[in-house]
Amino acid sequence: MTVPTAPEPDETQRGIAELERYLSEVAPAKPERDGEPSSPGGETRRVRQLRAEVSEAHLLAELQDDDTPLMLDTRRVRRRRRAAYEAARLHELAQSPVMRAWQAARFRRLLVTAAMVSLALALAWSTAGVQAFAADSAAPWSPAWLFAWFVEPFMSLALLVVVGARAYMGTRGQPIKSQTLTRIERLFLALTLGMNAWPYLPWVADEFVFSRLVLHLLGPIVAVAVVTALPIILAAFAGLDHGGPTSLTGLTYRQNTPTGRADVAALVAQARQLIDAGTLPGEPSANALQRALHCGMDAARQVRDELRNR
Incomplete structure (x- = not known):
């Protein structure tokens, strides 16, 4: 039986050198660094990055020649187009004789409502002046003083009945043309105007103040204006031509x-x-x-x- 002997130091050194040489030949390349070759062709990471950028640029140049994305409608374009179509249809609808008749009837009702409200407020404004005229020198809260407050309301109600009837018939295209109703309106308005103005006239009032007279005449004047203008306005609406059948x-x-x-x-x-x-x-x-x-x-x-x- 042969006993193995320990290797010599020179042999050990030669073995380590051979092992290092072998490992350097078969082991993978070290992580590449800038400027150091990482493949047999000598391409570094910077070369590969630049090559990828060039390839990407060529693809982008080819795609930029295609105008298909520019032909697509954006959300803003679609919204604007929808608004344009809606405006065109509304304009076409506004030219329809039926739509014109509906607009005229709606505006006529608005004018009549505003006129009647203005007339009611004007008559209510003159109530205090008529009460002062009717009460004369009666003591406050006496029967004569209380009765004076009802003089203007019952005249105003009678006047509103006449004006309301004429206004309604005017909106129906059949204005009332009656001299009797015209005289009744003028009588009520003249009474209201006279009773409001009488206590403040220069030859009646103890101290004439022009502004006070104007304030008391304001209500009756507005009432006269409304009663005079409303039939004329309604007659104009009744004769309005809408350009076609309206029913x-x-x-x-x-x-x-x-x-x-x-x-x-x-x-x-x-x-x-x-x-x-x-x-x-x-x-x-x-x-x-x-x-x-x-x-x-x-x-x-x-x-x-x-x-x-x-």
Whole structure:
């Protein structure tokens, strides 16, 4: 049996050197540093980054020539287009005779309401002046003093009845033209104006003050102005031309004249052509036929019955 001997120091050194050489040949390359080659081709990390940037630039240049993204509508464009279409439809609707009639009726009601409120406030303003005239020198809270407060209200109510009737009939297109009602209005207004102004006239008042006279005349003057102007305004509205039929009956049941068999046959033939073309359904209603054939409702019903019977 042979006993192994310890290696010599020179042999140990040679073995370590061989091991280091072997490891340096087969081991992976060290992490690359800037300026140090990391592959057999000699490309560094900076070279690869620049190569990637160049490739990306070429792709971006190719995509920039495509204008498809510029042709897409943005949210702002769609919102503006929707607003434009809505404005165009509202403008078209505003030109409709029915819409003009509705706007005129609405504005007329507004004017009548404002006029009646102004008239009521003007008559209420003059109540104090009429009470001072009617009470004369009666003691406060005496029967004569209390009764004086009712003089202006019952005259105002009678005047409002006349003016309200004329205003309502005017809004219906049938203004009342009566000299009797005109005289009644003038009588009530003259009484209200005289009773308000009398205690403050220069030859009646102990101390004439012009501003006091004007304040007491303000209510009756406004009432006179409203009563005089309102019939004229309503007459102008009654004669307003809206440029076409203003009732739904005139639009829906137009051309409702007696229709002969020949006319119905021609309409039936036209309706069959529209059904074959797909414009009308297989069994159209009278309303659909009336809109498609531009005929009266009675004729549309006859065409509908003819189509169903065949």
